[in-house]
Amino acid sequence: xxxxxxxxxxxxxxxxxxxxxxxxxxxxxxxxxxxxxxxxxxxxxxxxxxxxxxxxxxxxxxxxxxxxxxxxxxxxxxxxxxxxxxxxxxxxxxxxxxxxxxxxxxxxxxxxxxxxxxxxxxxxxxxxxxxxxxxxxxxxxxxxxxxxxxxxxxxxxxxxxxxxxxxxxxxxxxxxxxxxxxxxxxxxxxxxxxxxxxxxxxxxxxxxxxxxxxxxxxxxxxxxxxxxxxxxxxxxxxxxxxxxxxxxxxxxxxxx
Amino acid sequence: xxxxxxxxxxxxxxxxxxxxxxxxxxxxxxxxxxxxxxxxxxxxxxxxxxxxxxxxxxxxxxxxxxxxxxxxxxxxxxxxxxxxxxxxxxxxxxxxxxxxxxxxxxxxxxxxxxxxxxxxxxxxxxxxxxxxxxxxxxxxxxxxxxxxxxxxxxxxxxxxxxxxxxxxxxxxxxxxxxxxxxxxxxxxxxxxxxxxxxxxxxxxxxxxxxxxxxxxxxxxxxxxxxxxxxxxxxxxxxxxxxxxxxxxxxxxxxxxxxxxxxxxxxxxxxxxxxxx
Numbered sequence: 001x002x003x004x005x006x007x008x009x010x011x012x013x014x015x016x017x018x019x020x021x022x023x024x025x026x027x028x029x030x031x032x033x034x035x036x037x038x039x040x041x042x043x044x045x046x047x048x049x050x051x052x053x054x055x056x057x058x059x060x061x062x063x064x065x066x067x068x069x070x071x072x073x074x075x076x077x078x079x080x081x082x083x084x085x086x087x088x089x090x091x092x093x094x095x096x097x098x099x100x101x102x103x104x105x106x107x108x109x110x111x112x113x114x115x116x117x118x119x120x121x122x123x124x125x126x127x128x129x130x131x132x133x134x135x136x137x138x139x140x141x142x143x144x145x146x147x148x149x150x151x152x153x154x155x156x157x158x159x160x161x162x163x164x165x166x167x168x169x170x171x172x173x174x175x176x177x178x179x180x181x182x183x184x185x186x187x188x189x190x191x192x193x194x195x196x197x198x199x200x201x202x203x204x205x206x207x208x209x210x211x212x213x214x215x216x217x218x219x220x221x222x223x224x225x226x227x228x229x230x231x232x233x234x235x236x237x238x239x240x241x242x243x244x245x246x247x248x249x250x251x252x253x254x255x256x
Numbered sequence: 257x258x259x260x261x262x263x264x265x266x267x268x269x270x271x272x273x274x275x276x277x278x279x280x281x282x283x284x285x286x287x288x289x290x291x292x293x294x295x296x297x298x299x300x301x302x303x304x305x306x307x308x309x310x311x312x313x314x315x316x317x318x319x320x321x322x323x324x325x326x327x328x329x330x331x332x333x334x335x336x337x338x339x340x341x342x343x344x345x346x347x348x349x350x351x352x353x354x355x356x357x358x359x360x361x362x363x364x365x366x367x368x369x370x371x372x373x374x375x376x377x378x379x380x381x382x383x384x385x386x387x388x389x390x391x392x393x394x395x396x397x398x399x400x401x402x403x404x405x406x407x408x409x410x411x412x413x414x415x416x417x418x419x420x421x422x423x424x425x426x427x428x429x430x431x432x433x434x435x436x437x438x439x440x441x442x443x444x445x446x447x448x449x450x451x452x453x454x455x456x457x458x459x460x461x462x463x464x465x466x467x468x469x470x471x472x473x474x475x476x477x478x479x480x481x482x483x484x485x486x487x488x489x490x491x492x493x494x495x496x497x498x499x500x501x502x503x504x505x506x507x508x509x510x511x512x513x514x515x516x517x518x519x520x521x522x523x524x525x526x527x528x529x530x531x532x
Contacts, residue, residue: 122359130356133316134418135342136373 021221026213028139029147036144046149050111050212051156057110058103062161065098066090066168073169074177083179087188090169091162095192095200099162101248104207106161107154108240112215115146116236119219120229128220143220147212154208155201162200199255206247211240266330269294269426269458270315274324277307277314284310286482288324297452297459299469299490302479303504308462309353311479312430315460316348317341329425346374349419353431355411357403357418363390364399367418374422389417393447409440416447420455427451429461433468441468448472466505470494478504 037043069090077083119142122128128138166188173179215236222232270292277285284307292298300308313319314326317333326333331344357366367386371377377385390396393413398406406414412432419427429448433441449472452459463469470476470490478486478493478501486493486501494505502508519525 125359126352126354126356127358129318130350130352130358130415132318133345133348133350133352134370134373134422135345136370137342141373 022213022217025217026209029144029213029216032140032144033148036140036148039145042141042145043148043152046145047152048149050107050115050146050149051153054107054110054153054157055160057106058157058161059164061102061106062099062164063168065102065161066094066165066170067172069093069098069165070169070172070177074173074179083173083177084183085187085191086169086173086179087166087184088191090173091166091188091192092196094162094165094169096196096203097200097248097252099165100158100200100203100207101244103158103161103204104154104211104244105241107150107157107207108211108215108237108244111150111153112211112236112240113233115150115212115215116219116222117229117233119143119146119216120222120224120232123220123222124224124226124229139220143216147216150212150215151205151208154211155204158200158204158207199251202255203248203251206251207244210243210247214240214243267294268292268327269329270460271327272311272315272325273327275311275314275321275326276323277310277319277321279310283482285321285324288479288483290477290484290487292458292460293475294458295452295456296474297448297461297472299473299476300460300462300479301464301466301469301476301504302485303464306479307482308464308479309430312350312428312460312462316345316350316428346422347424348426348428349422349424350428351412351415351419351430351432353434355403355408355415357406357411357415359403361403362399363395363401363403363406363414366403366414367421369418370422385421386417389421390414392420392451393417394443407440409436409443412436412440412444413447416444416451420451420457423455425457427457427459429459429463431463432461433463433465445472464504466490466494480504 070086073086073089073093074083077085077089119128122138122142128142131138131141170181170184174181174184218232218236218239222228268291270290272288272290275285275288275290276283288311290300290311300311302308310319314321315328315333317336320334328344329347331340333341333344336344357363358369361369364386367389368382371382371385375382387396387399390399393416395410395413395417398410398414403411403414432444432448436444445468448459448461451457461469461473470493473490476487476490476493477484480500485504486496486498493501496502496505
């Protein structure tokens with residue numbers, strides 16, 4: 001029993017220490033942001049790597065999520081005789097919730113793991129040490145552009161996810177199930193307000209900061225071995241996914 | 257008397273006095289003294305695990321000594337802040353064991369990297385400097401190759417070109433001969449000597465390849481048990497009567513450095529069935 005308590009206490013202390021390290025790292029990233037933005041080319045390159053290269057998975061997933069939403073929504077709304085509201089339901093669900101959350105989970109799996117493994121391998125192959133020896137700060141030169149690239153890419157990906165998702169819902173609802181096209185779009189236009197869109201934008205920005213920070217932290221601090229890089233990559237996905245869902249609940253509660 | 261703003265020209269570029277350093281309770285250096293003469297090629301040798309690479313990291317400020325002094329170009333490394341340390345490192349070049357080339361850049365951009373980070377030179381000038389350095393290591397024709405297209409020897413030479421691109425005063429090599437074929441090894445050996453003499457720099461080479469390093473070094477230090485076991489011209493170390501020095505320099509499998517890692521009694525362990 002005493003052993004269990006000791007392990008629990010140790011686990012709690014370790015978690016707090018990790019949280020403190022994360023907080024210090026994120027504070028440094030935020031402090032370095034203005035200077036890093038001056039090296040615009042490096043950030044744009046990373047927006048391409050984190051964003052553009054994630055487009056296929058984001059668009060495909062958005063389409064299928066939207067189509068499922070169209071089917072389920074139609075089935076539910078038909079019971080109440082209000083299938084014309086499908087556009088509103090799909091748009092609100094995607095813009096406020098599914099777009100930012102699912103895009104962030106996919107971002108963590110696609111771009112986050114790429115960031116963590118790239119940085120981990122740079123650590124394992126002494127590339128980061130070599131930069132230190134060349135009097136180049138690896139946080140400024142390598143970590144910051146990757147962090148900012150993710151922060152910029154994430155809201156854009158969430159927006160694209162939502163748009164493609166709405167298209168998928170329309171494909172199923174209007175083209176397959178026969179919902180009136182005019183009703184679908186006009187009800188959506190009337191019911192979805194700017195505040196709903198802003199909620200999605202805020203969420204995706206927060207998720208972008210969280211997922212990118214977790215990925216670069218885990219990669220930068222990975223143990224410089226093959227196993228260490230693998231573990232960093234796994235931790236990136238696990239921690240990012242849990243954080244996205246936790247933050248989603250907190251943000252939804254605050255913005256309701 | 258030295259002019260204002262310039263530091264006195266000490267004959268020792270690196271001076272280590274009473275260095276003590278431990279990791280996880282294990283003492284790597286107990287009281288290490290070492291001098292590196294300006295303009296020389298100094299070899300630091302010793303069996304694996306004696307802390308050769310650790311010593312380099314202490315000299316370059318990647319690690320900080322527990323006690324003692326590490327002075328580089330007249331500045332005590334431990335007292336330097338981040339800015340001072342980076343300023344000192346700009347006067348050094350370091351060749352890592354595996355080259356440590358940046359994998360997302362090609363050969364040309366790897367060599368140009370320090371210039372782009374630290375200077376605002378116009379592109380034509382950067383191009384000329386990079387091609388000059390690549391020519392010096394015989395790889396001008398490989399400028400547009402990616403790092404994954406290079407052999408181990410070529411990667412080492414590109415890293416060398418990168419290490420000298422800022423015209424450093426001190427060039428540090430960490431195990432430069434590991435994994436090289438005889439031709440590449442000969443090329444790297446020649447480059448170490450020629451670059452040292454042609455550029456007037458000071459070279460520190462960490463290696464346990466006795467024959468190779470003895471051919472180019474002016475002075476050698478043999479580390480063992482956390483201290484300098486012997487030092488002097490490589491030829492004099494080869495003729496040393498000390499058991500420790502002889503074992504290393506002649507490559508004898510057993511001697512003062514035992515073949516077996518400390519372990520419990522062999523028979524007792526086999527028969528007793530205790531923990532391994």
